[in-house]
Amino acid sequence: MSSYRTRLEELTAARGRLCVGVDPMPSVLEAWDLGRDLAGLEACARGIVEELGEKVAVFKPQSAFFEAFGSAGVAVLERVLADIRDAGALSLLDVKRGDIGSSMAGYASAYLDDHSPLRADAITVSPYLGVGSLAPAIEKAVAAGRGLYVLARTSNPDGHAIQTGVVDGVSVAQHVVDTVAAGNPGWDHAVGLVVGATHEDLGCDVSGFNGSILTPGIGAQGGTIESVRRVFGDASALVLPTASREVIGAGRGQLVARATRLLEQSEQLG
Numbered sequence: 001m002s003s004y005r006t007r008l009e010e011l012t013a014a015r016g017r018l019c020v021g022v023d024p025m026p027s028v029l030e031a032w033d034l035g036r037d038l039a040g041l042e043a044c045a046r047g048i049v050e051e052l053g054e055k056v057a058v059f060k061p062q063s064a065f066f067e068a069f070g071s072a073g074v075a076v077l078e079r080v081l082a083d084i085r086d087a088g089a090l091s092l093l094d095v096k097r098g099d100i101g102s103s104m105a106g107y108a109s110a111y112l113d114d115h116s117p118l119r120a121d122a123i124t125v126s127p128y129l130g131v132g133s134l135a136p137a138i139e140k141a142v143a144a145g146r147g148l149y150v151l152a153r154t155s156n157p158d159g160h161a162i163q164t165g166v167v168d169g170v171s172v173a174q175h176v177v178d179t180v181a182a183g184n185p186g187w188d189h190a191v192g193l194v195v196g197a198t199h200e201d202l203g204c205d206v207s208g209f210n211g212s213i214l215t216p217g218i219g220a221q222g223g224t225i226e227s228v229r230r231v232f233g234d235a236s237a238l239v240l241p242t243a244s245r246e247v248i249g250a251g252r253g254q255l256v257a258r259a260t261r262l263l264e265q266s267e268q269l270g
């Protein structure tokens, strides 16, 4: 399999630069006229991929909404990941894992191994235990042609204090950006960042970054493609904008129109 970076570049060149979030939360199920139950979860999550699977480059299932239904919900997630593969799109599983190395190796097997039923093309990871603790997942991702996105500057206001806090002269977010950038040439540029779309001041400089930047917070959290273009400047070219409720939150009938609108807007990102 070619590298994650190559597959991402090829697919976004062909389908446009948008990652649609698959967040089948109760309000979304309601908007889709579905029950807040396992059947509703499956109809909504698989319906999103059925409608958009060949139009969109990347889908980001949010693991929390599947885990909420226990093992039956996780089985739905496995089917959603398979649907995404069958549609020729990339899956970016939002699980925000982070632990000491030995446990991180377990997570890597769960999400990045070619034989795992929960395998995704990329996952989100947390660097709170140190970027170095992510090494087993990075090794696995590179070897398997998969990717990781490391939380650097998240979209939520609560992240501000910890991520813009300064240690040894640089912000925590900048430390994450710089550490990933330094490793990326040896990692096939498979490691990206999560940097939210909601900030007027990022609190870190991503202009020299050398991987993909996942940018959540568009729509429901107040960010726009236009604000991403303004705030990220030249680094906009690296951005993979992602939106969940903005695309899926008004029911199945609105899906294609809402995704198409964001895809058109994302052409501004260069």
Ligand SMILES: O=c1ccn([C@@H]2O[C@H](COP(=O)(O)O)[C@@H](O)[C@H]2O)c(=O)[nH]1
Pocket: 021, 023, 062, 094, 153, 154, 155, 156, 194, 195, 196, 216, 217, 218, 219, 220, 221, 242, 243, 244, 245, 246
């Ligand atoms: O910094 C972050 C990291 C991840 N997320 C996740 O993205 C989606 C956003 O949903 P919207 O409906 O588009 O607001 C959700 O799954 C979050 O857990 C984030 O928002 N911010």
